[in-house]
Amino acid sequence: AQKITQTQPGMFVQEKEAVTLDCTYDTSDQSYGLFWYKQPSSGEMIFLIYQGSYDEQNATEGRYSLNFQKARKSANLVISASQLGDSAMYFCAMRTLDSNYQLIWGAGTKLIIKP
Amino acid sequence: EAQVTQNPRYLITVTGKKLTVTCSQNMNHEYMSWYRQDPGLGLRQIYYSMNVEVTDKGDVPEGYKVSRKEKRNFPLILESPSPNQTSLYFCASSSSQGFFGYTFGSGTRLTVV
Numbered sequence: 001a002q003k004i005t006q007t008q009p010g011m012f013v014q015e016k017e018a019v020t021l022d023c024t025y026d027t028s029d030q031s032y033g034l035f036w037y038k039q040p041s042s043g044e045m046i047f048l049i050y051q052g053s054y055d056e057q058n059a060t061e062g063r064y065s066l067n068f069q070k071a072r073k074s075a076n077l078v079i080s081a082s083q084l085g086d087s088a089m090y091f092c093a094m095r096t097l098d099s100n101y102q103l104i105w106g107a108g109t110k111l112i113i114k115p
Numbered sequence: 116e117a118q119v120t121q122n123p124r125y126l127i128t129v130t131g132k133k134l135t136v137t138c139s140q141n142m143n144h145e146y147m148s149w150y151r152q153d154p155g156l157g158l159r160q161i162y163y164s165m166n167v168e169v170t171d172k173g174d175v176p177e178g179y180k181v182s183r184k185e186k187r188n189f190p191l192i193l194e195s196p197s198p199n200q201t202s203l204y205f206c207a208s209s210s211s212q213g214f215f216g217y218t219f220g221s222g223t224r225l226t227v228v
Contacts, residue, residue: 037216044222045219047216047218093216103217105157108157
């Protein structure tokens with residue numbers, strides 16, 4: 001079965017600290033893509049970062065990086081130097097050939113940045 | 116600007132009154148999808164479309180209809196809305212090539228009273 005697990009329902013982090021949001025996935029497909037999305041309180045879904053299963057290097061996008069550990073099937077999101085505007089829900093998602101390219105979603109982590 | 120345009124942003128309606136939520140993308144994406152998001156249940160797929168005239172049910176299709184007559188448009192139709200369809204709805208599109216992520220519309224907050 002294909003599944004995304006986010007074990008942290010909520011996190012509080014001090015402003016300017018780095019934060020790691022956990023994501024583990026389960027799939028028997030060899031080819032897949034992993035994504036992180038941010039959903040602020042306004043509701044829109046914002047794409048943050050993508051990692052392909054064959055990518056040898058961890059993806060980075062500005063302050064976001066993805067700690068991809070294929071053998072452990074984990075794809076943790078790291079936000080460096082957190083800001084107040086990072087407070088939001090964060091979703092990990094996966095897309096595979098076997099899922100007909102549909103996105104499989106985790107339950108999300110609510111991140112609150114404290115000033 | 117590449118985007119998915121979803122309308123309306125907010126809608127309050129009464130039980131049984133047919134409504135349509137429109138979705139349009141300007142990226143020539145083959146793949147389009149509708150999700151609903153409810154507290155504690157995450158995002159659940161309602162319907163998806165692999166291309167024009169090709170649609171299929173997602174996880175929660177009951178009470179919804181879709182059509183894909185043109186590549187850019189993928190409207191969601193509620194023939195007879197009920198209060199349990201009160202939710203936040205998202206339209207999203209993606210290329211069918213590779214594993215690119217979805218681009219999401221801004222969402223529609225629907226309340227059925």
